[in-house]
Amino acid sequence: MGLLTNLKDSISRVTDGLFAADEPKRIGIYGPPNAGKTTLANRIARDWTGDAVGPESHIPHETRRARRKENVEIERNGRKVTIDIVDTPGVTTKVDYKEFLDHDMDKDDAVRRSREATEGVAEAMHWLREDVDGVIYVLDSTTDPFTQVNTMLIGIIESQDLPALILANKTDLSGSDVQQIANAFPQHETIPLSALEGENMDEVYTKIAEYFG
Amino acid sequence: MPHQCTTCGRTFRDGSKEMLSGCPDCGGNKFQFKPKGTSADEEPSPPDATPSAPASSPSETPSASSPSETPSAPSPPETPSASSGTAAPGEPTDPTGPADPPASAEPRESTQAGSTERVSERTGEDTAQASARSDVVSPDELDRASRDVDPDAGPGSDSTSAEEGPRPDIGELRDELNEQFESIRIVSPGKYELNLMELYDRQEYIISLQEDGRYVIEMPDAWGISDE
Structure with missing residues (x-):
């Protein structure tokens, strides 16, 4: 039985390897709500395909379902890397409809959004478990990165041995502190950027090609 | 004959305390509740996988222990038929008795639900039990109960919901969701x-x-x- 299982695993690894060479890697864009994940996904998709991935908003949990943009071909230093981008809902440990009431939303809509956001977190975690080959972890560099969510997600990503790129977003804002993020996760390289303004995207693409190519 | 031992068939009058520690004849601890006027044993689909009768007793306590109800426990109309005569009609209902029904009309519903739990494994519901269930338990909850594999969760939530308002199950569903x-x-x-x-x-x-x-x-x- 063990022999058969081992044989099956070996065959599975070989076939996976064969397909992996052809299939684009699926890269999940993860992070807490309002870190700029969709802005980044749109920036990447527009730069290389001309399309957008989804609507951006300053209201938290705008993205409540994972959205995928396939076959994004990034060319770097004469080399092409094709990836599928998965823009995931912001991950959090608490969702409260009251936080939406400040955004011109009535209670029913806020409660619905809250429920959908919760479903979104479940979906994001499911994708992380099952369906991503690498992670772009986006953090708002104006906020404290030492949070339970960040620590837990980075821990999960590391335990999965997934290649991970940490991006310190919103460098265009005055309170941005990239170093604080670098200090929080010294085991990873931290790349500063402003997805909104398109600042430092060249380095981001170089690193994407390097990490996920 | 409100209560009947499902093992030996011995019957007990409503309000009887004899059955609290099991059937004195055979030691059985499952009793079928038969309110007055019902004798036919219909077999609607028996609720499956909701064993653990003892678990229902604590949750029934709130309704059964209401002191104002207990004096009416003997309730003659409830106990007309051939019981073994061992019941003590004047005794107050013991709130800890899992299948010991207070006789007044409102609480009886919840007790019926509790009794239904007790007999769920071995006997089908009679019509009164079935109607009690359909009156107080929403279809959602029945759905949930039928797939509930937690022996402690089902009976308690059923009997509690019987005491609440028209949509009694929201809080319990939430609790149950949280548990599962x-x-x-x-x-x-x-x-x-x-x-x-x-x-x-x-x-x-x-x-x-x-x-x-x-x-x-x-x-x-x-x-x-x-x-x-």
Whole structure:
């Protein structure tokens, strides 16, 4: 039985390897709500395909379902890397409809959004478990990165041995502190950027090609 | 003959304390509740997988222990037929008795629900029990009960819901969801707490939550499980 299982695993690894060479890697864009994940996904998709991935908003949990943009071909230093981008809902440990009431939303809509956001977190975690080959972890560099969510997600990503790129977003804002993020996760390289303004995207693409190519 | 031992058939008058520690004849601890006017043993689909009769007793306590109800316990119309005569009609109803019904009309419903739990494994419901269930338990809850495999959760929630208003099951469904899916805790409508590690570790994928506390999950493929 063990022999058969081992044989099956070996065959599975070989076939996976064969397909992996052809299939684009699926890269999940993860992070807490309002870190700029969709802005980044749109920036990447527009730069290389001309399309957008989804609507951006300053209201938290705008993205409540994972959205995928396939076959994004990034060319770097004469080399092409094709990836599928998965823009995931912001991950959090608490969702409260009251936080939406400040955004011109009535209670029913806020409660619905809250429920959908919760479903979104479940979906994001499911994708992380099952369906991503690498992670772009986006953090708002104006906020404290030492949070339970960040620590837990980075821990999960590391335990999965997934290649991970940490991006310190919103460098265009005055309170941005990239170093604080670098200090929080010294085991990873931290790349500063402003997805909104398109600042430092060249380095981001170089690193994407390097990490996920 | 409100109560009948399902093992030896001995009957007990309403309000009897004899059965509190099991049937004195055979030691059986499952009793069928037969309110007056019902004798036919219909066999509607018996509620499955809701054993654990003792678990229902604590949750019934609130209704059964209401002191104002106990004096009416003897309730002659309830106990007309051939019981063994061992009951003590004047005795107050013991609130800890799992199948000991107060005789007044309102609480009887909840007691019927409790009794239904007690006999669920071995006998079908009679018509009164069936109607009691349909009167007080929403279809949602029946659904839930039928797939409930937690022996402690089902009876308690059934009997409690019998005492509440027209939509009594929301809070319980929420509690139950929290128990079964500790990965998502519904604090109140629109307010959630999430256990990320649990969400990550689950094979099932929670596709959608609904207002009433129900949820839809996507199960992993059967072949996937057997292959692993």
